[in-house]
Amino acid sequence: MATFTENKHTTQQKTFRAAPMVWGLKTVFVNLYFVAEPDGSWVLIDAGVYGSKTRIKEAANQIFGSDARPKAILLTHGHFDHIGAVKELAEEWDVPVYAHPMELPYLTGRSSYPPPDPSVGGGMMAYMAFMYPKQPINISQYLELLPQDGSVPGLPSWKWVHTPGHTPGHVSFFREEDRTLIAGDAFITRKGESAMAVLTQERKVHGPPMYFTPDWAAAQHSVEKLTSLNPEIAATGHGLPMTGNELRSQLDSLVKDFWMVAVPDSGRYVNAPAIADEYGVVSVPPDKSNTVPKALAVAGAVTLAGIALAALSKRNKKNSKIKKQRPYSHNRVMHTTPVDYEDPLANTNNYP
Numbered sequence: 136m137a138t139f140t141e142n143k144h145t146t147q148q149k150t151f152r153a154a155p156m157v158w159g160l161k162t163v164f165v166n167l168y169f170v171a172e173p174d175g176s177w178v179l180i181d182a183g184v185y186g187s188k189t190r191i192k193e194a195a196n197q198i199f200g201s202d203a204r205p206k207a208i209l210l211t212h213g214h215f216d217h218i219g220a221v222k223e224l225a226e227e228w229d230v231p232v233y234a235h236p237m238e239l240p241y242l243t244g245r246s247s248y249p250p251p252d253p254s255v256g257g258g259m260m261a262y263m264a265f266m267y268p269k270q271p272i273n274i275s276q277y278l279e280l281l282p283q284d285g286s287v288p289g290l291p292s293w294k295w296v297h298t299p300g301h302t303p304g305h306v307s308f309f310r311e312e313d314r315t316l317i318a319g320d321a322f323i324t325r326k327g328e329s330a331m332a333v334l335t336q337e338r339k340v341h342g343p344p345m346y347f348t349p350d351w352a353a354a355q356h357s358v359e360k361l362t363s364l365n366p367e368i369a370a371t372g373h374g375l376p377m378t379g380n381e382l383r384s385q386l387d388s389l390v391k392d393f394w395m396v397a398v399p400d401s402g403r404y405v406n407a408p409a410i411a412d413e414y415g416v417v418s419v420p421p422d423k424s425n426t427v428p429k430a431l432a433v434a435g436a437v438t439l440a441g442i443a444l445a446a447l448s449k450r451n452k453k454n455s456k457i458k459k460q461r462p463y464s465h466n467r468v469m470h471t472t473p474v475d476y477e478d479p480l481a482n483t484n485n486y487p
């Protein structure tokens with residue numbers, strides 16, 4: 136169990152115990168994890184939303200004692216809600232930040248992620264648009280590559296597993312001895328788009344957040360990979376930890392019914408993925424969902440039943456305004472020949 140040291144000068148941070156020697160902290164709507172080894176050393180996995188540096192530091196000091204400093208920061212992926220405080224923390228703690236090579240373009244200022252797909256119901260992710268960075272973060276000076284042999288710097292009891300789909304270089308972390316899994320956003324334990332699920336603390340296995348997932352074939356393969364690890368405990372980027380048979384049976388169902396329950400009915404990336412390489416996004420399927428009636432229909436079908444149509448239409452106007460301000464298209468790297476979307480291999484073969 137966590138033993139919290141008394142510190143009258145800081146606010147108690149509400150961490151939750153996810154597994155032995157794994158503590159979670161929720162910043163607004165996303166989790167990050169403090170993971171310790173038996174010798175008392177520890178690492179931080181992910182870095183929350185912008186502005187959470189102090190909260191993360193205070194939580195670390197509560198768990199590990201004052202002036203606690205990790206051996207490293209590890210990133211499941213580089214989405215804005217997982218890297219908010221990474222630069223400040225890396226600087227302050229003077230520690231390296233480890234990520235997968237395919238995630239590097241989005242962490243070195245080289246490429247933006249593929250644009251999100253608002254047609255699948257952005258929900259609270261759309262509301263969070265004000266938090267999206269205006270350009271890709273650049274933390275080159277702290278970045279290191281995860282070792283190719285699957286070992287995890289600072290965590291000798293863990294392995295990393297490449298779980299692309301939600302992002303090209305998404306990784307999960309697995310501790311074989313008690314089969315604890317930190318899955319990032321490869322799958323999550325509450326409905327990613329639903330603000331209501333955040334409030335009600337619903338605990339159920341879901342596919343990766345739809346709004347930000349640009350390769351569904353790869354995402355399914357990744358969930359399959361994680362399910363085959365037969366995890367006993369899963370702690371994810373969004374939602375509460377799940378364990379045992381409840382976890383495994385829901386993961387089995389998710390793998391089996393993935394295209395029915397996890398993949399949106401329609402949307403920009405359903406039939407063709409965004410293509411990325413080590414330099415960033417190469418191409419994205421055309422944005423075919425930019426019509427008001429369809430956006431209204433989707434928004435209506437998602438979680439907001441009961442809200443007046445007028446409110447929806449207002450929201451959609453707001454969303455489209457936000458969308459226009461997004462910088463993604465300016466940062467895309469377009470340097471290979473156009474991709475043939477009819478080619479079945481193009482859907483699965485785009486991550487070397």
Ligand SMILES: [Zn+2]
Nearest residue numbers: 214301320347
């Ligand atoms: Zn994400």
Ligand SMILES: [Zn+2]
Nearest residue numbers: 165216320372
């Ligand atoms: Zn996330």
